[in-house]
Amino acid sequence: MLHNISVIFVSRKLKDMKILVCISKSPDTTSKIAFTNNNTAFDENGIQYIVNPYDEWYALVRALELKEAGGGQVTIITVGGSADEAVIRKALAIGADEAVRIDADPVDAYFTATQIAEYAKNEGFDLILTGKETINYNGSQVAGMIAESLDLPLISLATKLDVSDSGLVLERETTGGVEVIEVSTPAVISCAKGMAEQRIPNMRGIMAARTKPLQVVSPVSVETLTAFVSYEMPDAKSACKMIDPSNMDQLVELLHNEAKVI
Amino acid sequence: MSVLVYIPSNNVLPKAALETVTYGKKIGQDVVVITNGTADDAMLSTLGVYGASRVLIDRSYEGNDPQQLTRLIANAAKTCNSSTIIFSHDVIGKAVAPRLSVRLKAGLVAGAVALPNTDGTVKVNVFSGKSFGNVQVNSAVRIISLLPNSIQPEQTGSSCSVETFDGQVGSTSIVVKSTKKPEGEIPLPEAELVVSAGRGLKGPENWAMVEDLAKVLGAATACSRPVADIGWRPHHEHVGQTGVAIRPNLYIAIGISGAIQHLAGVNGSKTMVVINTDPEAPFFKAADYGIVGDAFEVVPKLTEALKKFRESSH
Numbered sequence: 001m002l003h004n005i006s007v008i009f010v011s012r013k014l015k016d017m018k019i020l021v022c023i024s025k026s027p028d029t030t031s032k033i034a035f036t037n038n039n040t041a042f043d044e045n046g047i048q049y050i051v052n053p054y055d056e057w058y059a060l061v062r063a064l065e066l067k068e069a070g071g072g073q074v075t076i077i078t079v080g081g082s083a084d085e086a087v088i089r090k091a092l093a094i095g096a097d098e099a100v101r102i103d104a105d106p107v108d109a110y111f112t113a114t115q116i117a118e119y120a121k122n123e124g125f126d127l128i129l130t131g132k133e134t135i136n137y138n139g140s141q142v143a144g145m146i147a148e149s150l151d152l153p154l155i156s157l158a159t160k161l162d163v164s165d166s167g168l169v170l171e172r173e174t175t176g177g178v179e180v181i182e183v184s185t186p187a188v189i190s191c192a193k194g195m196a197e198q199r200i201p202n203m204r205g206i207m208a209a210r211t212k213p214l215q216v217v218s219p220v221s222v223e224t225l226t227a228f229v230s231y232e233m234p235d236a237k238s239a240c241k242m243i244d245p246s247n248m249d250q251l252v253e254l255l256h257n258e259a260k261v262i
Numbered sequence: 263m264s265v266l267v268y269i270p271s272n273n274v275l276p277k278a279a280l281e282t283v284t285y286g287k288k289i290g291q292d293v294v295v296i297t298n299g300t301a302d303d304a305m306l307s308t309l310g311v312y313g314a315s316r317v318l319i320d321r322s323y324e325g326n327d328p329q330q331l332t333r334l335i336a337n338a339a340k341t342c343n344s345s346t347i348i349f350s351h352d353v354i355g356k357a358v359a360p361r362l363s364v365r366l367k368a369g370l371v372a373g374a375v376a377l378p379n380t381d382g383t384v385k386v387n388v389f390s391g392k393s394f395g396n397v398q399v400n401s402a403v404r405i406i407s408l409l410p411n412s413i414q415p416e417q418t419g420s421s422c423s424v425e426t427f428d429g430q431v432g433s434t435s436i437v438v439k440s441t442k443k444p445e446g447e448i449p450l451p452e453a454e455l456v457v458s459a460g461r462g463l464k465g466p467e468n469w470a471m472v473e474d475l476a477k478v479l480g481a482a483t484a485c486s487r488p489v490a491d492i493g494w495r496p497h498h499e500h501v502g503q504t505g506v507a508i509r510p511n512l513y514i515a516i517g518i519s520g521a522i523q524h525l526a527g528v529n530g531s532k533t534m535v536v537i538n539t540d541p542e543a544p545f546f547k548a549a550d551y552g553i554v555g556d557a558f559e560v561v562p563k564l565t566e567a568l569k570k571f572r573e574s575s576h
């Protein structure tokens with residue numbers, strides 16, 4: 001009997017999960033990248049911002065699927081200025097219930113993660129999801145930093161996330177393979193391709209997003225550990241050498257003697 | 263003050279381990295390697311050849327829970343009074359280095375592509391490889407995770423001592439149920455040579471020639487995103503902005519147009535060869551060697567030429 005009660009208790013908990021999804025903005029993937037102020041700042045001129053694809057396609061959509069299957073609540077959180085509310089509304093249009101914006105410039109990953117951890121620590125989230133990485137600064141840092149700040153387990157680069165009676169069942173990439181993992185909640189998970197499919201927001205979602213709650217929270221004071229001091233563009237490529245399609249011996253010769261890669 | 267290098271527990275020394283030890287040696291005199299698991303002493307002692315002064319191993323712990331590895335490495339860093347800690351920017355480095363950064367309040371440079379600059383900043387990939395940033399660390403201790411294939415391993419010393427270390431990793435809340443490893447394949451992120459194909463190949467039945475080419479080269483295979491999405495190829499082969507990012511020595515792109523999101527995952531490759539019927543394909547702008555031609559004719563010819571080359575160079 002006792003056994004049964006515990007099963008009911010656990011599965012009820014996993015059914016009504018409180019999920020926090022960390023959302024960041026990133027430049028539209030076709031953006032031309034340039035820098036200003038003597039190469040010390042990213043040139044935002046003409047840049048369209050989108051929700052970072054990993055956060056939107058994988059983390060947010062999987063959170064919504066879990067909620068649709070078992071009830072619960074999906075909150076999104078962004079560390080960023082008021083201009084970021086456009087991408088926040090987009091994530092709300094896809095289906096998140098409410099949003100939190102920590103009103104600060106996300107200067108480095110440590111600063112960003114600490115703000116999110118500070119917010120999350122008393123809110124009782126069962127799951128904290130992030131994308132695999134942001135496609136602008138590509139650190140893959142924030143998830144691990146939140147997990148350590150809150151002393152929670154981290155499953156990074158997860159490609160599958162399901163709930164069972166006893167906890168979460170996940171798959172994650174390892175060097176050259178895939179691991180199947182079980183872990184109890186609460187946990188921090190960074191989400192990679194495979195976890196869910198992209199969803200296009202519909203008109204109803206877009207209308208509803210306008211009135212969903214968006215709470216603005218003041219940042220806590222945190223030091224930063226790193227700073228980007230300058231940027232550089234890669235060396236200009238020398239022109240492509242064209243090779244006659246009937247002369248593959250020449251290509252092999254060039255790869256061996258000129259490029260020295262075979 | 264020492265440089266601490268974490269290498270994953272393994273029964274072979276991956277190239278990434280040799281790269282990180284070489285990197286450590288180039289920035290500090292006393293390089294200590296920390297690892298765990300079952301690797302044998304004889305193999306580990308060869309890390310001295312790449313610059314390690316000693317190797318510490320916790321044999322009581324065989325797992326890879328980031329929380330436990332963080333405790334292990336933090337304890338080693340304390341014991342060795344380390345001022346720099348180095349990881350490979352691979353699946354383990356991406357999980358453990360950020361945790362360690364919080365635990366030690368040590369700034370993390372994620373995805374370094376080169377040795378530190380003379381002003382102490384470290385160059386990293388940003389905007390999906392479209393440009394670089396130089397990162398300054400403000401804390402006393404710094405952590406650097408190095409992108410695979412950024413520097414060549416160098417043999418500078420002789421074998422070193424291997425010592426048992428108690429990492430006090432504590433408990434875990436993660437249970438690993440099973441591990442699936444693709445047999446005999448070269449893992450894409452580690453591969454030095456990669457042959458990749460896209461929608462230009464028309465259907466999954468045409469991949470045999472891509473695999474033949476890869477086999478002659480000893481290369482891994484990859485593909486563009488639509489090809490993985492429609493199920494012609496497995497998802498783990500998808501390279502690009504939303505797939506795997508790679509930086510092999512040689513990337514051969516067959517029937518791939520070269521969209522900006524595809525280039526984002528491969529533009530760190532040292533040499534790129536593009537085979538495409540369309541002379542206007544954007545990929546030619548990024549390529550080192552281009553062949554305007556039909557893949558169905560060009561690829562078998564290239565495979566033959568490589569076979570001939572391999573035979574004559576033996």
Ligand SMILES: Cc1cc2nc3c(=O)[nH]c(=O)nc-3n(C[C@H](O)[C@H](O)[C@H](O)COP(=O)(O)OP(=O)(O)OC[C@H]3O[C@@H](n4cnc5c(N)ncnc54)[C@H](O)[C@@H]3O)c2cc1C
Pocket residue numbers: 029053459460461462463485486487488489500501502503504505516517518519520521522523524527537538539540543555556557558
């Ligand atoms: C947010 C976002 C993220 C994305 N992420 C990625 C990503 O990570 N990776 C990725 O690859 N894409 C990604 N894409 C998709 C990308 O924009 C392109 O649509 C995709 O890369 C095109 O794939 P392809 O080159 O195989 O196909 P196509 O664009 O259809 O190109 C096929 C090419 O084959 C050539 N061809 C045809 N027949 C032959 C023949 N017989 N021999 C030789 N050549 C031939 C054609 O000339 C053409 O250039 C992303 C898109 C978005 C919007």
Ligand SMILES: Nc1ncnc2c1ncn2[C@@H]1O[C@H](COP(=O)(O)O)[C@@H](O)[C@H]1O
Pocket residue numbers: 021022023024025052054055077078079080106109112129130131132133134137138139140141142143
């Ligand atoms: N400013 C931010 N606000 C909220 N979440 C963020 C922010 N920056 C990064 N994240 C989350 O952390 C993940 C990893 O980011 P990064 O460590 O920058 O690669 C992203 O995919 C987001 O889910």
